Amino acid sequence: MSQPGGVAADQLRAIVERIEKLEEEKQTIADDIKDVYAEAKANGYDTKIIRTVVRLRKQDSAERQEQEALLDLYMHALGMVLPDTSET
Amino acid sequence: MSQPGGVAADQLRAIVERIEKLEEEKQTIADDIKDVYAEAKANGYDTKIIRTVVRLRKQDSAERQEQEALLDLYMHALGMVLPDTSET
Amino acid sequence: MSQPGGVAADQLRAIVERIEKLEEEKQTIADDIKDVYAEAKANGYDTKIIRTVVRLRKQDSAERQEQEALLDLYMHALGMVLPDTSET
Amino acid sequence: MSQPGGVAADQLRAIVERIEKLEEEKQTIADDIKDVYAEAKANGYDTKIIRTVVRLRKQDSAERQEQEALLDLYMHALGMVLPDTSET
DNA sequence: TCGCCTGATAGTTGCC
DNA sequence: GGCAACTATCAGGCGA
Numbered sequence: 001m002s003q004p005g006g007v008a009a010d011q012l013r014a015i016v017e018r019i020e021k022l023e024e025e026k027q028t029i030a031d032d033i034k035d036v037y038a039e040a041k042a043n044g045y046d047t048k049i050i051r052t053v054v055r056l057r058k059q060d061s062a063e064r065q066e067q068e069a070l071l072d073l074y075m076h077a078l079g080m081v082l083p084d085t086s087e088t
Numbered sequence: 089m090s091q092p093g094g095v096a097a098d099q100l101r102a103i104v105e106r107i108e109k110l111e112e113e114k115q116t117i118a119d120d121i122k123d124v125y126a127e128a129k130a131n132g133y134d135t136k137i138i139r140t141v142v143r144l145r146k147q148d149s150a151e152r153q154e155q156e157a158l159l160d161l162y163m164h165a166l167g168m169v170l171p172d173t174s175e176t
Numbered sequence: 177m178s179q180p181g182g183v184a185a186d187q188l189r190a191i192v193e194r195i196e197k198l199e200e201e202k203q204t205i206a207d208d209i210k211d212v213y214a215e216a217k218a219n220g221y222d223t224k225i226i227r228t229v230v231r232l233r234k235q236d237s238a239e240r241q242e243q244e245a246l247l248d249l250y251m252h253a254l255g256m257v258l259p260d261t262s263e264t
Numbered sequence: 265m266s267q268p269g270g271v272a273a274d275q276l277r278a279i280v281e282r283i284e285k286l287e288e289e290k291q292t293i294a295d296d297i298k299d300v301y302a303e304a305k306a307n308g309y310d311t312k313i314i315r316t317v318v319r320l321r322k323q324d325s326a327e328r329q330e331q332e333a334l335l336d337l338y339m340h341a342l343g344m345v346l347p348d349t350s351e352t
Numbered sequence: 353t354c355g356c357c358t359g360a361t362a363g364t365t366g367c368c
Numbered sequence: 369g370g371c372a373a374c375t376a377t378c379a380g381g382c383g384a
Contacts (some may be wrong), residue, residue: 008252
C-alpha cells in the first residue's frame with residue numbers, strides 16, 4: 001500500500017520512534033564527550049588545546065583521504081583508471 | 089606534579105583517545121539515523137516532513153506557543169497575517 | 177586546441193580567479209547581513225524571530241500550505257494534533 | 265520606545281527589507297558563479313576538478329592562519345605571551 | 353530528466 | 369552576553 005493520502009500510521013510511528021531513540025543515544029554520547037572535557041579541565045588541562053589536537057588529528061586523516069580522492073580525480077581526467085582493488 | 093611545561097603525556101593521550109572513540113560512536117549513530125531516513129524515503133515517506141514532526145515533538149509545547157506569539161506580533165507589525173492552520 | 181592533456185593554463189587561471197573574486201564578494205555580503213542582524217539585536221529585536229519572518233516571506237505560500245497539509249496528515253496519523261495558531 | 269509589546273513596525277520593516285535586499289544581491293552573485301562554471305564546462309573543462317582546485321586554495325590559506333593560531337595557543341599555554349604589536 | 357549525494361548555508365548550543 | 373564550534377537542513381550538481 002502506498003503513502004500520501006492514507007499514511008500507514010503504525011509504520012510512521014515506528015520510524016519516528018526509531019529516530020527518537022537513536023537521537024537520544026547520540027545525545028548521551030555527546031554528553032559523555034562533554035564529561036571527558038570537563039574531567040580533563042579539572043585535571044589542569046587546557047581544553048581548548050585538546051580540542052585543537054583532536055580536530056587536527058581528524059583533519060590529518062581526512063586530508064590523506066582527500067589526497068587519494070584527488071589523485072583518483074586526476075587519473076580519471078587523464079583517461080586513466082586505477083585497477084580496482086576489489087573484484088569479482 | 090602539574091601540567092603545562094611537563095605534561096603527563098600518557099594521561100593526555102588517554103584523554104584524546106577516549107574522545108576520539110566517543111566521537112566515532114557518535115558518528116556511527118548519526119549514520120544509523122541517516123539510514124532510517126533513507127529507508128523511510130524508500131517507503132514513500134516525505135523525509136522533510138518527518139524531520140519536522142520529530143522536531144515538533146522534541147520542542148516543548150510551552151516554548152512553541154511562546155515563539156508563535158512573538159512571531160505573530162512581528163508579522164502583525166509588518167501587516168502580514170499567518171495563514172490559519174485550521175480551515176473549514 | 178582542446179583541453180585535458182595540454183590545458184590552456186591562462187584560461188584556467190582566469191576562471192579560477194573569477195570564481196575566487198565572486199566568492200569574496202559573496203562573503204562580503206554575507207558579512208553585511210550578519211551586521212544587520214547584529215544591529216537589530218542591539219536594538220532589542222529577537223533575531224531568531226526575524227530570521228523566521230524572512231524565511232516565511234521568501235517561502236511561496238502555496239508551497240507552505242502544501243507542506244502544512246502533509247504535516248497535518250502525519251501528525252494525525254501519530255494521534256497528535258497541531259496546536260491551533262489562532263486563539264481566543 | 266522599546267520592543268516586545270509594541271514593536272516599532274517601521275524599524276522592523278526596514279530591517280527585514282535590508283536583509284531581503286542583501287540576500288537578493290548574494291543570490292545574484294551565486295548565480296554569477298554558477299555561470300562561470302557553466303562557461304568553463306562549455307569550454308571543455310572538468311568543473312569537478314575546478315571546484316576541487318578552488319576549495320584547496322581556500323583551504324591552504326585557512327591552514328596557514330590555523331598554524332599561526334596554534335602557535336599562539338601553545339605560546340600562551342607555556343605562559344609566554346607574544347609581545348603585542350599594537351600598544352598604548 | 354529524475355533521483356541521489358555531496359557541499360554550502362543557516363541555526364543551535366556551549367564556552368569564555 | 370558575545371563569539372565560535374558544531375549540527376542539521378537545504379540546494380545545486382552529477383550520474384544513471
